[in-house]
Amino acid sequence: MSLDVGLIRKDFPILGRTVRDGKRLIYLDNGATSQKPQQVLDAEMNFYLMHNAAAHRGAHQLAEEATEAFENARATVARFLGAADEEIVITKSATESLNLLAYSIGNAPSNNRFHIAPGDRIVVTEMEHHANLIPWQELAKRTGAELVWLSIDSEGRLDLSKLDTVINGKTRVVSLTHQSNVLGTINPLDKIAARAHQVGSVVILDACQSAPHMRINVKELGIDFLTFSGHKALGPTGVGVLWGKSDLLEELPPFLFGGSMIDTVTMLDSTWAPAPRKFEAGVPNMAQAVGLQAGLKYLEKVGMEKIHAHELNLTQQFIQGLSKIEGIEIFGPTTMESRGGVVSFAVPDIHPHDLGQFLDNQGIAVRTGHHCAWPLNKALGVQSTTRASFYLYNEAHEIDSLLDGIQQAQEYFGRSR
């Protein structure tokens, strides 16, 4: 059974609007952020209309309801990932989740399993988003650790030929993306996680581009931590998720300090609440968590397998169409094996900005630039690319419009010689 995209689209008010003087919106920038169904907007508004109070504080009825709403949201996130409730930390963003890990690991004293000493190794990949690169660069600088990475091959997949030398006995952290936000590549986790665990390293997965688009069960991935952002998964901005194995969350020191995350406090010292609370300082982002819950329920109801299959159909249609246009270069795998619905490409003699502007004039929203993955662009030998990224509400005729638009842009920018 395929998706009833027509029915789905009715739930997304923004998809009904026009842009640039009456053009029907074709939104193909889902890798950056997703649009929101009415159910998410209603859930967030309903929290403010009916249940707003500070969760985990106070004994009045609204405080109880706010606490329950927030904890219910956590439970939905846990179910979505195949995890236990207490393994889910609600953060403000995936970027915060990754910084939380980098700072918490950096805070670990020498008797803690997360402790990083000079000469230890942190491993990332060449295809990381800046959010999963810079926190580790900075941690390496603070601790004297060495930052090392796995390179990509000519097809835009990870080169694992040096896996055993890159992830060596000194490695403490391996942090990588599940799916590249530029290439669409889905990385093979089995081998990497096995090698990392063999040398006693933890494995952190940036699932920002995968969790919103395919079924994830953290228990099947062989990893230790996972993060994704709410706003790419139909949820509101201002909410992210961090999953960690419970024994690891327990040992990991906190990062942000303040209200809610404590057990006891005196003027000179404090002790921490058990995880996940010790990682959730301050009044939590309740309305956003509730909105995310509605988004994840929406995705579950449609079905993650169906969503992934739908996106792969669109991806295949787009890549086949692109391959018929002369001179187009596709960055990343051109087969559907281990890839998701993100396609970056270059059109000869048209700068991505100009192509993006031309498409925008037709109502087509794509991303242009380095996609917050500057080192990857350098590895690919390009300054920037154009990226189309698909989601459950995109339709085959939108891909046709994009392909037509690219060809029209070639005519347009070729007009003066």
Added chain:
Amino acid sequence: MNLDNLYQEVILDHYKHPENKKLSVEKDIQVHHLNPSCGDEVTLNLTLESGRISNISWEGNGCSISMASTSIMSTLLMGKSPDDAKKILDSFMELMQSKGSAKGDELILEDAVAFAGVSKYPARIKCALLGWMAYKDASLQVEAKSK
């Protein structure tokens, strides 16, 4: 929206056939400017001789707007005194900040009035300003050196 207002013929011409796009051997100063949101970049060499801009040359990589704007800027400012160049720069800045309401003073800006349409697209104003900001930086550095 008519895209031709943005991509005027003169812009596409300069993009395809840029002027002064080869870094000079001699220079008083070299600057490198980068637009971090897109990666567009310009390296600019500036030489002043007896109170005039005797040479502006550049290299760069970027969209048609940033490259054409740098090209037109280099032709406009060549041979001008730093004071006159500043007037042209100010006039161009004003045009870029006009949100589509100004046409630009053709007597001062000449071909650079073609960028009037850019001011309607907030995301592209930085593209149009890339080379101009490189010149501004270079001229301030030359001025500071001579003091």
